[in-house]
Amino acid sequence: MQTTTKTPWDFLSKYKDSDFSGEWPTVPEMFFITTKRFPERPCFTDFEGEGGSKNTLSYSQVEQKVKELASWLTEKGIQKGDRIAVSGKNSPQWGLVFLASLAAGATICPIDYALHEEEIKNLLNTAKPKFFFVDEEKFPTFDAQNAEYKVYSLSPKFPEKYVYSLKPNSIEHDFRSAKEDDLAAILFTSGTTGNPKGVMLTHKNLVSDAYIAQTRMDIFSTDVFYALLPIHHAYTMQAVFIESLSVGAEIVFGKSMAVSRLMKELREGQITMLLGVPLLFNKLLAGIMKGIKAKGPLVNGAIHAMMWISYIIKKVFKVNPGKTLFKSVLKQANIQSLRIAICGGGPLASSVFKIYNEMGIDFVQGYGLTETSPIIALNPISRFKIESVGQYFFPYMEMKILEPSADGIGEVAVKGPMVFKGYYNMEEETAKVFTPDGFFKTGDLGNLDSEGYLILAGRVKNMIVTEGGKNVYPEEIENAFQLFTDIAQITVRGYIADKATKSEQIEALVYASDDLFARLNINREASPLDESVKSEIEKIISKVNKELQPYARISKITMLEQPLEMTTTQKVKRGKISSNE
Structure with missing residues (x-):
């Protein structure tokens, strides 16, 4: 660990040797240290009580269950x-299985609950777990099988x-059998048919990333995180x-992105930290802007003028008037x-990023991959750059650009504890990516x-090369349509x-919104x-084309008659698109 400057994990020195022995604590050691610090702070919250009422467990109560x-x-x-293995909707029960499995020295294998049962079986056959904890809809199916694993319910x-x-x-057992370099989790990123690709993350990977990310952002025990995705x-x-558990913050488990439930949980949960994907923030912003537009020209x-002024004040003077x-x-x-x-x-889209900041929300972007635990870049609140996904975490990790072109663009490569x-x-697949x-x-x-901020262009495998030898990045074009x-x-x-x-040219596959069909009164x-x-879609594309x-x-x-298949973070599964050659 770095010790020459003040870091978000300096407090851990107080617990060194007595509560953990490695360079970093393991995930359960981190959790037990937090419980010592904040035993009565809210830990797990959901709205699954009678009539949708709020249920909360304190850190000491969760520790007992773990x-x-x-x-x-x-x-x-x-x-x-x-x-x-564990598969289910976001819930305190899911969190309990995660922590208890690691405290028992096991490796946790979280599985996407949205997968079909045959796909889940394929992942289970790969992971070969001793136990499988699964949510209510799929429990009867798996419980009825004579499998090598025992099935229990969330x-x-x-x-x-x-x-x-x-x-x-x-409960007189050893909860510290795992060491920091031991395997904590296997996360399956793709390949649900055939040979699935499981990313192996150690305790050090997860815990170091949780604390190192805090060098770009302060989080507190008083924060309330919303686990919606x-x-x-x-x-x-x-x-x-994991970030919540590292500081003693509260986690509100959301199970649905249905607007009515989302609004209730945001309001009654008093959420202070909202993490989402572009789709979530675009939908939220669309509702806000619709309400503003309805107030008349x-x-x-006037509101848009105030937003512009608010942004200038925030960016230049580091003061945030938007909240007021x-x-x-x-x-x-x-x-x-x-x-x-x-x-x-x-x-x-940069325009979305800017509007949230104009309205007083400290809104930033981050970047990472499952293979990097995942956070490796984050925009600092007071020094954010709209065009960037964040500043990488030097000096705690390294980042470089491989074979950069004349404009500096190349493949992003990283090295570090995460x-x-x-x-x-x-082994062969692993060797290829290093x-x-x-x-x-x-x-x-x-x-x-020059300041270590990363500006992304797209995925290597998605890049289009035109007849003139120009590189085109599909993601950059798609971003222009977000609003x-x-x-x-x-x-x-x-x-x-x-x-x-x-020679390649550019094609757009478009699935129109239900709103457009309703506005045109078409079934x-x-x-x-x-x-x-x-015709309406062509008008939009013509408008965007002028800016490209x-x-x-x-x-x-x-x-498209049907939408393309999406990942759980609402990105199109490009591998599922049929070839157009």
């Missing part, structure tokens, strides 16, 4: 290094196998779940309690400015315009490819 379940697992034969609807009902004979994903698991114009100026607007959107909003999981151990049982000097190749294209509510989904790719020269089911819908370089302009539009 030790009970960890002891029960040990008594049932779990040994250090065994694997335990839901009280199955009381005999409910996780809260599993009581040990004793699926918690099995590295982004929510780290940036919400005079008020609309737009108090009523923020209150109506149930985000008046927000201290910080962070967007990850994909690039956000970089993963490798892919599970895939350079000879030990840097992990992210597969992302970007460049670094157009008539478009629900747009995916840009290259297509072969001339088979003789093999989507009866006429999914109506010409008047396409000639070689990056969209020359072909393909309207």
